[in-house]
Amino acid sequence: MATLHVLSHSPFTDGRLQSCLRVLGVADGLLLCGDAVHALHTGSTAWPALLEVAQSGRLYALDEDVRARAIAATEQVQRLDYPAFVQLSIDFDKVNTWL
Amino acid sequence: MAKSMLIITRQAPWSGLGPREALDIALAGGAFDLPLAMLFLDDGALQLLPAQQPAAVQQKNLGANLQALPMFGIDELYVCGSSLAERGLSDTPLALDAQILDGAGIKALIDRFDLVVTL
Amino acid sequence: MKFAIAVFAPAHAPSSRRALLFAQAVLAGGHEITRLFFYQDGVHSASSNVVTPQDEQDVTALWRQFVTDNGLDAVVCIAAALRRGVLNSEEAQRYGRTAVNLPAPWELSGLGQLHEAAQVADRFISFGGQ
Numbered sequence: 001m002a003t004l005h006v007l008s009h010s011p012f013t014d015g016r017l018q019s020c021l022r023v024l025g026v027a028d029g030l031l032l033c034g035d036a037v038h039a040l041h042t043g044s045t046a047w048p049a050l051l052e053v054a055q056s057g058r059l060y061a062l063d064e065d066v067r068a069r070a071i072a073a074t075e076q077v078q079r080l081d082y083p084a085f086v087q088l089s090i091d092f093d094k095v096n097t098w099l
Numbered sequence: 100m101a102k103s104m105l106i107i108t109r110q111a112p113w114s115g116l117g118p119r120e121a122l123d124i125a126l127a128g129g130a131f132d133l134p135l136a137m138l139f140l141d142d143g144a145l146q147l148l149p150a151q152q153p154a155a156v157q158q159k160n161l162g163a164n165l166q167a168l169p170m171f172g173i174d175e176l177y178v179c180g181s182s183l184a185e186r187g188l189s190d191t192p193l194a195l196d197a198q199i200l201d202g203a204g205i206k207a208l209i210d211r212f213d214l215v216v217t218l
Numbered sequence: 219m220k221f222a223i224a225v226f227a228p229a230h231a232p233s234s235r236r237a238l239l240f241a242q243a244v245l246a247g248g249h250e251i252t253r254l255f256f257y258q259d260g261v262h263s264a265s266s267n268v269v270t271p272q273d274e275q276d277v278t279a280l281w282r283q284f285v286t287d288n289g290l291d292a293v294v295c296i297a298a299a300l301r302r303g304v305l306n307s308e309e310a311q312r313y314g315r316t317a318v319n320l321p322a323p324w325e326l327s328g329l330g331q332l333h334e335a336a337q338v339a340d341r342f343i344s345f346g347g348q
Contacts, residue, residue, distance in 0.1 A: 001210045008233055008348045019109070019141050022181065023205040034232050034348045062236075082243035089341055090219055096215040098109075099226050099258075099346040102337050120258055120298065127329035133337070214342050218226065218258070 002027040004092035008034030011046040016098045021049055029092055031080070033062035040066065040073040060088060102213035103134035109217065111142040112161050113153055118146050121218050122164055129171030136175035137168065138208060139197060140217075144182040147193040162194050179205060219249045222335035226346025228262035229277035237345035238280055245288060253291045253335035256324075260346065261299040264292075267319040285323045291335075296326040 005028060011017040017039060024030060030053050032039060039046035040061060053059045054076040063079040073079070080088060089095050106125050110117035121137075128135045139147055146161065153160055168176065176197040183189050183199065200208060209215055221244050227233040244251055256264050263281055270276040285292040299320065300309065306320040320326065336342040 003209055003215065008236075010348075015141060016109075022202045023209060025206045025210060033236060082239050083247055085240060086243045086247050086249070089221075089343055094213065094215060095341065095343045096107075096209065096217055097344040097346065099216075099218045099344060104333075104336065116258065116298075116301065123297065124329055124332070128333050131330060131333055133333060214336050216224075216342075216344055218344075218346070 001093045002029065004029040004031055004088060004095045006031045006033065006095060006097040007036035008032075009098070010035035011039040012044075017046060017049070020098055021053075024053065027058075029058045029060060029088070031060040031062070031085070031088065033065050035065075037061050037065045037069060037071055037073070040071050040077055042072070042074060101133050103136075103211070104128055104214040104216065105136050105138060105209060105212035107138045107140050107215065107217040108143040108146065109141040111145040112151070113156055113158055117218055118143070118161055119164075122161070122168075124216065124218075125168065125173055126164075126171050129168070129173045132172060135173050136177065136208070136212065137173065138200075138205065139176075139178040139182070140205070141179070141182050142186075144178050144186060144188065147178060147195050147197060148188065149192060149194040151194075165195055168195075177205075177208060219341060220252045220339040221249060222252045222255070222332075222339035222342045224255045224257055224332060224342070224344040224346075225260035225263055226258040226344060227348075228259045229265070229268055229281070231259075231346075231348060233345045233347060234260070234263045234281075235275065235277050238277065238284060240343070240345065242284065251288075251290055252339040253293060253331065254285065255332045255335060256292075256294045257298050257329075257332065258295075258346065259302065261294050261302050261304045261320075264294045264299075264324045265304055265319050266321040267317070282321070282323065290323075292324050293327045293331045294320060294324050295332070296328060299326055 108121035178197040180199045268278045
């Protein structure tokens with residue numbers, strides 16, 4: 001069972017990213033949207049923890065949120081529009097949004 | 100066969116509706132005999148502190164309602180060991196009979212369920 | 219594929235708009251929405267009393283339009299709604315409250331509807347927080 005975890009809070013003020021990474025399985029995916037995309041600033045304290053997920057092709061970001069915030073995300077981050085988001089939710093067995 | 104649901108509760112008690120509304124999801128599912136479990140994670144672990152006195156802030160006793168979970172057929176209760184440790188609660192006897200899990204245990208727990216909701 | 223979509227945030231939260239755009243993409247992709255279930259602060263996404271500045275999106279109106287245009291089953295959790303002062307005419311009358319702010323097409327019901335939708339659908343997805 002592979003779970004798609006979804007985060008939308010800034011990683012700098014909130015503990016969700018850290019908790020999520022602690023329970024992220026090897027086949028699980030991580031989708032960043034809203035303020036969570038600020039974790040993609042490669043010089044930030046949040047980014048190093050995401051490297052492994054990014055390198056294994058399991059890190060996703062909602063494209064509109066990356067663009068809105070003018071973040072220079074690396075190519076390893078898979079940018080999604082809404083149709084791709086829907087497809088991703090089908091590709092994974094279940095979705096766990098960190099509300 | 101019914102789909103199983105894991106409810107992850109991450110908020111501390113007495114400061115909002117999160118804990119109660121997470122519990123309500125569990126109780127509603129229990130009333131339908133659905134296979135359910137609850138995980139107390141991050142500040143959610145604080146819901147399990149013993150001898151709390153919510154009457155001091157004029158709130159209802161959530162703890163008493165949590166105790167009712169097994170009566171609704173929900174006896175799979177878990178708490179994150181790291182969340183307890185971070186909050187200095189590793190040696191505190193908890194108000195609920197919840198199994199303590201580490202990160203690997205939680206990963207396995209999430210994998211085991213058909214549905215997850217984290218609030 | 220059948221989707222059950224739960225919304226936990228009010229209309230001014232980005233996640234409510236995100237849920238709407240996701241829901242639109244679900245239908246555009248040829249899939250079905252079993253039910254929309256509004257819980258916690260998500261009940262405010264169903265309010266008929268929100269007034270947005272003219273140069274901003276009225277997400278409550280967009281939700282209403284989307285539900286109506288597509289004949290969707292759109293449920294607001296009654297317990298969550300009452301606590302937050304989101305009432306239809308029946309509940310306003312029952313409790314002697316002055317304002318009715320939950321219009322059609324929204325139905326007030328219990329969490330059993332959330333569970334039923336999650337059981338029936340192929341995918342259950344929640345939107346909330348920020």
